[in-house]
Amino acid sequence: MSIDITITIILVLVAAGIGYAIGNVLRKKLSNSLVTDAETLAAKMIEDAKRQTEVMAMEAAVQAKDAVYQAKEELEKQFEQETREKRRDLQALEKRLQQKEENLDKKTNLFDQRDADFLKREQALAVREQSLVTKEQTLGQKEEKLDALVGEQKAKLEQIAGMTSAEAKKFLMDSMEDEAKLDVAKLIKAMEEEARETADKKAKEILALAMQRYAGEYVAERSVSVVTLPSDEMKGRIIGREGRNIRALEAATGIDLIIDDTPEAVILSGFNPVRREVAKLSLQKLIADGRIHPGRIEEVVAKSQEEIEQAMKEAGEQAAFDLGVHGIHPEILKLIGRLKYRTSYSQNVYQHSLEVAFLCGIMAAELGINVKQAKRAGLLHDLGKAVDHEIEGSHAVIGADIAKKYGESPKIVHAIMAHHEDEKPATVLAVLVQAADALSGARPGARREMMETYVKRLDDLERIATSFDGVLTSFAIQAGREIRVMVSSEQVTDDRALVLAKDIAKKIETEMTYPGQIKVNVIRETRATEYAR
Secondary structure, three states, X not given: OHHHHHHHHHHHHHHHHHHHHHHHHXXXXXXXXXXXXXXXXXXXXXXXXXXXXXXXXXXXXXXXXXXXXXXXXXXXXXXXXXXXXXXXXXXXXXXXXXXXXXXXXXXXXXXXXXXXXXXXXXXXXXHHHHHHHHHHHHHXXXXXXXXXXXXXXXXXXXXXXXXXXXXXXXXXXXXXXXXXXXHHHHHHHHHHHHHHHHHHHHHHHHHHHHHHXXXXXXXXXXXXXXXXXXXXXXXHHHHOHHHHHHHHHHHHHOOEEEOOOOOOEEEEEXXXXXXXXXXXXXXXXXXXXXXXXXXXXXXHHHHHHHHHHHHHHHHHHHHHHHHOOOOOOHHHHHHHHHHHHOEEOOEEHHHHHHHHHHHHHHHHHHHOOOHHHHHHHHXXXXXXXXXXXXOOOOHHHHXXXXXXXXXXXXXXXXXXXXXXXXXXXXXXXXXXXXXXXXXXXXXXXXXXXXXXXXXXXXXXXXXXXXXXXXXXXEEEEHHHOEEEEEEOOOOOOHHHHHHHHHHHHHHHHHHOOOXXXXXXXXXXXXXXXXXXX
């Protein structure tokens, strides 16, 4: 059994070997056939590729020749066009050159002709110059003869008149000057009398009526404020440890605190009345509260500043309400309220502004012009004094700029600008504001001055008046609002007195500074005395 299996296995193995060998032979034949076919196909593809390459190369050569030919034609056309254009430009240039050449020829001919004319003129001028030299010599001789004749005539005239030519000339000029002054004085006097007939009476009536209908209260203001203390012990608490409280208060308010031997009082010193009022109010609150230290001081000062700002705003609104003037910008109302703490010659500017507004309204009503506009201009005329210590310039100019900035009308702006002659008054409203301002400031008791300033002003008035020829003596009266000048009736005539009054007034305006106006009265008196025996 095992032998059969072994034989079978051997037979199978032999058959497998024979099959493997037959397979190898068949595979080799098949592969050789496939390689031969592939080589034949590759050779054919190579030949086809070569033929296509040759065709494409021939086509590319033809296209290249066409492109070169076209480019050559385009270059030839472009060259021909450029050649034609250059030929045209050259022809135009040639024409211009020909024209310029012709113009140069014409100018050359003209210059030649001018040179010839110039030579002729030079010759003519030389002849004239020679003639003028001759005439000048002749005139010089004649002038010498005339000078000699004039000298002889002048000497004869001086001998006949008994004075030199300079003395005669001075005498003539003096006489003409005196006559001219007299004529001018007469003319001025006649014109003033004519104007006074119609204007003086009415003006006096209006001013008198305005002064009678309004009399404002007078409030004296100074540059220091006094705060009353409950006891002298409070001074130490105000000063604080090592002076820290008083330093904090001065730094917060900008006001100097003076604590001296004055019993139960502290003095606040400063030129800014608003800051001084803030310091006064703050100190009063601190004394009433009892808590005095740097932190509390800053808090109270800030609160006091807000209260003062509110008070100024309310004061401005109250002034506008009292006058019946509406539509004023809130910032302007604040500045009007600020005037409550501003003084001029010790006159409260807030009260002064109200006075001027009322006076303007009264006079405007009498003259038949817009009353509300007049009151508005009077109220705002000193607006610049609220900030004149912060901004340089005249308070009238500052006030006009502020009014213009916040939308006031050109008439109001002009009235503010012109009330101190910073601008020439050009409207009735501007003149009214001037008059009302003078009335409010010049009325008795409205303003106060130091005794030294007052006496010096009176002395200056009398000195200026007595410096003129013909003045015997002078007296300053009415608190310096009027000066009476006594003149010699022999040296000063009635007509000359009018000129003298104007000259004195003009010199006072030039050399002095004063509030309101000063009246100059020149008095000429002639006395005749006789005795009956």
